[in-house]
């Protein structure tokens with residue numbers, strides 16, 4: 713019988729990569745969908761190492777070559793998931809890998825997603841996340857464990873939401889926005905592109921683009937260095 717599982721590469725072998733690998737294993741317990749082909753990482757010191765049974769098989773260039781060979785031989789492109797939580801790095805990786813891989817959606821079976829939520833591609837939704845009706849999750853967005861994305865919330869492409877955060881109805885997080893652990897965003901509040909909201913923050917009013925902001929209530933602390 714043919715193996716119907718898709719080979720998937722996990723791009724980024726850090727802590728978040730390990731969590732993504734676990735999430736794929738949990739998905740496979742429900743339905744055998746993916747065969748983890750290995751980690752991809754640009755740190756030469758990691759090459760050939762194995763983390764929790766998954767080997768770092770090459771760097772980004774290696775994955776691009778696999779994609780190129782697949783195209784030359786009229787085979788399907790390899791599947792991949794970006795597993796880096798810093799949005800700017802995620803965006804750069806996605807741009808480099810565009811056209812060389814198929815971005816898959818990795819969604820833990822314990823996550824509850826409204827059928828009226830709109831999902832982009834290459835997203836990671838971890839364990840016990842709730843995504844409410846009419847929420848929009850952009851391409852390559854990550855939502856970490858135990859977080860809640862309220863109704864009509866919009867998360868821009870490459871945004872990351874860390875553990876135990878809650879975005880209330882109609883709130884928005886701009887492209888490449890980052891919400892650290894334990895953040896509450898009040899209803900309808902807009903957080904600008906590239907902005908980084910620190911841990912434990914309560915965001916009560918709109919926050920501009922390109923800043924670091926934290927505290928309860930949230931204050932802009934400084935401009936963000938890209």
Ligand SMILES: CC(C)(COP(=O)(O)OP(=O)(O)OC[C@H]1O[C@@H](n2cnc3c(N)ncnc32)[C@H](O)[C@@H]1OP(=O)(O)O)[C@@H](O)C(=O)NCCC(=O)NCCS
Nearest residue numbers: 856874875891892893908909910911912913924926927933
């Ligand atoms: C935004 C962040 C990166 C810190 O930014 P920073 O400006 O570099 O902060 P520093 O560590 O230089 O600290 C500067 C000051 O702000 C305070 N501070 C830092 N982060 C704070 C926060 N989230 N809330 C309140 N105060 C904070 C520090 O205590 C320090 O105060 P002091 O000058 O009185 O000693 C940090 O708050 C944060 O959220 N990190 C992400 C953690 C996280 O959730 N990771 C995800 C893992 S899954």
